[in-house]
Amino acid sequence: DLHVAIFAFPFGTHAAPLLNITKKLASNAPTLIFSFFNTSKSNTLIFSSSKKDQVQGNKHKLGNIRVYDVWDGVPQGYVSKGNPEDEIELFMAAAPTALKAAVAEAEAETGRRVSCMVGDAFLWFVGEMAQEKGVPWVATWPGP
Structure with missing residues (x-):
């Protein structure tokens, strides 16, 4: 019962390639849950719009x-x-x-503990989260 947590950096072109990778992984590993x-x-x-509506209408599932x-x-x-850097600073402080x-929340909803964390390298603290949970962390540097 594996559960992979994917963390996107929400600025520039970082999130879309990470979502594409997630979709490919998910289609090749249908028994895993990806958050x-x-x-x-x-x-x-x-x-x-249609995909977002589908996700929202289906309890945030795709x-x-x-x-x-x-x-x-x-x-x-x-x-x-x-200044876009202001929003980046606010996000990085809260993230x-x-x-x-x-x-x-995801662990409670799925009933599965996260077993691996994958995240944009800008989110360095995800490595610390993974270490605290005792799970592997894969840092990514997505491109367009």
């Missing part, structure tokens, strides 16, 4: 892939000053706590 963690804004961009929206760290009422909570 894909990303911000709502990024998930909206990488899923076509075959054996569960899609989770994690908090982007942007406080309520925040007004962007137009360790938000991702741990999302993993706990």
Whole structure:
């Protein structure tokens, strides 16, 4: 009963290639569960409207892939000053706590402990999360 957690960096072109890899892995390993963690804004961009609607309408499932929206760290009422680095900093500050909570939610929903973590190399703290859980971590550097 394996459960692979996939962590996307939600900026630039990082998330879409990681989702494509996840879809290929999931189709070749139908008994595994893949949990894909990303911000709502990024998930909206990488899923076509029909796919996103299908995911939301089916309890965040896409075959054996569960899609989770994690908090982007942007406080309520925040007004962007137009500098994209500000949103990256907010996300990076919130992500360790938000991702741990999302993993706990995914484990409870699926009834399976995460057995491997795959994440964008920008999310270095995923390595620490994997170490705490005693599971392997695969760092990725996705391209377009």
